[in-house]
Amino acid sequence: MGNEELVIERADLLEVTEPSAAEDVNWIKPFEFLRLQPRTALVILNQSIGAINLLKIWGNTELHVCADGGANQLYDYFQDPEARAQHIPQFIVGDFDSLRTDVKHYYSDRGAVVVEQQTQYSSDFMKAALVVRLYFLLDSVRQSLYDEIDTYNGLAEMAEKAQASNSEETTRIYYLGGIGGRFDQTVQSISQMYSMNESTPYIQQFFITNDDIIFLAKKGKNYVSYGNKNQFHTSTLPCCGLLPMGNRPVVLNSYGLKYDVENWHSLIGGKVSSSNSVAGISGFYIDTSDALVVNIEIEHGCL
Amino acid sequence: MGNEELVIERADLLEVTEPSAAEDVNWIKPFEFLRLQPRTALVILNQSIGAINLLKIWGNTELHVCADGGANQLYDYFQDPEARAQHIPQFIVGDFDSLRTDVKHYYSDRGAVVVEQQTQYSSDFMKAALVVRLYFLLDSVRQSLYDEIDTYNGLAEMAEKAQASNSEETTRIYYLGGIGGRFDQTVQSISQMYSMNESTPYIQQFFITNDDIIFLAKKGKNYVSYGNKNQFHTSTLPCCGLLPMGNRPVVLNSYGLKYDVENWHSLIGGKVSSSNSVAGISGFYIDTSDALVVNIEIEHGCL
Structure with missing residues (x-):
């Protein structure tokens, strides 16, 4: 060459x-x-799911997390109440400025863990990625996701304590939404992908869009x-x-x-x-x- | 500060x-x-027009150009044949790998000038921007857009000859499409906006998306x-x-x-x-x- x-x-x-x-x-x-595949997560952000084959991706990922209004999108995706009830995310996380109350109750009544995180120094996107990271880090850390978590910035504090862990096997996150809507959100998503590639290089990130x-x-x-x-x-x-x-x-x-x-x-x-x-x-x-x-x-x- | x-x-x-x-x-x-406003152009690229208020933008721009399959999008936007017939672009330009034959005939029968440009060193996007630039440069240059144009790369050759002109008043291009679809096209659109900001700084460019x-x-x-x-x-x-x-x-x-x-x-x-x-x-x-x-x-x- x-x-x-x-x-x-x-x-x-x-x-x-x-x-x-x-x-x-x-x-x-x-x-x-x-x-x-093991160690795979689907993160649903607050953008219409559109033509994306959600059921396929859902069925093939181990962990399902909705970022704030992403739970509204999941709820609205299903016309059929039975299908809706079969697709309950393990976690919903965010500052909840866009999560609808009916949607929050629907999912929490059916076992979803609702993690309020009020800090504005991190986006809903980053909060969801943090849940994924903690979930796959160690069994003990995973367990603490089901405990009371400080509602301001508890997730980031947990992550800080867990730094010493070396359970950093390849983990994959598939994001629905984040790209293709408002352009500042698109560029922010790309920016956060670059940022996480530096901070947590073992997490591979994929945005799935309509196209x-x-x-x-x-x-x-x-x-x-x-x-x-x-x-x-x-x-x-x-x-x-x-x-x-x-x-x-x-x-x-x-x-x-x-x-x-x-x-x-x-x-x-x-x-x-x-x-x-x-x-x-x-x-x-x-x-x-x-x-x-x-x-x-x-x-x-x-x- | x-x-x-x-x-x-x-x-x-x-x-x-x-x-x-x-x-x-x-x-x-x-x-x-x-x-x-004078010296304004609407360029329609090959992406669904969706919820965008096309009629408003069309009515307020002087020049209307479709880039290749953008003409299909314009055609399909209208359900009503009468409304369709009232919105004929002045120009359709591109290598025509996506323009449908029926659409091409529909518009050329109604006065649209169809400018074939086969060069692959320039995208349909850039070819449409070139038509806008030449149209607003000088009356004599504008006139030559209606003559026979070499179908390989004639537009760029015309632009080269017209370099000496100083009729570079502020011109505005509004693009529909180009951002929000396939991500390589989105980034290419942004790249071309940066590039034209260097080469033709008097042309202000705006992408109008659904959001x-x-x-x-x-x-x-x-x-x-x-x-x-x-x-x-x-x-x-x-x-x-x-x-x-x-x-x-x-x-x-x-x-x-x-x-x-x-x-x-x-x-x-x-x-x-x-x-x-x-x-x-x-x-x-x-x-x-x-x-x-x-x-x-x-x-x-x-x-």
Whole structure:
């Protein structure tokens, strides 16, 4: 590989070898929500669930948390009272400026733990992510989530005490909402994804929207795998993008995209790889000089 | 103003004096689409128009351009054939990989100029912005938009020839679509807004989504005015955000927001001002060390 900036057009179906165990690669599996996996959480934020295949994601995740008005969205998603009653989140967390009283009672009557957190130094999004982190940290910590928690900022205090724990196995959070509504919320979500990538790098985060799944590739070499790309999309190659949103230009190398790049300098206001697509049959590589936002198109109807 | 980083909570209705003619301030009027103005264009991109008040924006803009499949969206927006026939764009431009044949014929039969541009070095978005730029540059240039144009990259060649022109009065483009769908397209739209802010700074760009209006504040001092904020929103203070997407952290000062900032260091992964709101009765100031994305909430039902 020279120093020249290149774009290389690939065949639609490219054989890409997965990394060996010896290689230092960040392996990302965005489509694990298509089957039941341990240490996975669904976080529902306050935005319409729309065409997203909620039942599939719900059924394949271990923990379900609603952030404040996210509980309203879950409630309203179901027309059928029986289906609604079968989908009770374990936790509802937030300052409750948007949670409806009827919804709060409906879920707490059916076993949801309602964790009020009034601090304004953290968003509902961050509070929900904290619940997930504490839930999967240690059994003893998990247990304390069911005790009385200080309603101002008790979760963050619990997290501080639990810092010493080394139970930091890979954990996956799938967020519904947070991206695609009001633009300040979209950018805040991306910002918090970058922030958590620094503070809790073992937590992989995925935003699932009506159109795509959005996640971070870490600085260095990443392998994004999906078993077989036919599983998440049918008619055409799924679109994707490499999106440098981390405060500085990046240099990118990829292998397994329709338009692979080499030594490619990418920045906002300059070159951004969008409307690219996934060519690797079961995965692709991205090497990036800084953490990078990646999205892959989803057709929910095909899941 | 010291060097300390501050957040200052304001009253809900704050008197903010508009800048004097002598001051070097970039004056932004995002809500000019609420009344008929010269040198304004509506560009419709290929994304569902949804709840956006299209008729209002259409009626108040001088030029209407569809980017490729944006024409399908315009066509499908109207149920009523009579209303559809009353809203014919002057131009449809793109490589036409998504424009439906029936839609193309419908509009060209009714006077729309269909400009095929096959180059893949420019997006449909950029091609539409080029049409707007050429249309408002000089009468002679505008006239040539109705002549035969080379179907590969003729628009860009025309623009190159017209560089010498100094008819660069403030021009406003309102985009429908481009933000809120697939995330690579969202980020590409933002990237192109930053890019055009460099190449054609006299063109002010606004993305109108279902939820908000999104635009750039330039490096330095900006005044964002809206006549009277009651005109675009009723019940609560309109939300807004200051979003540092230009490849580096910024230092911000504001006056006229619910949570004003002073010497505030903002970056993705760090502090981002979101869920802020507009407090200035008719406008607010932002001073930024680099171009900055700003959004203000809109309730289309209230327009």
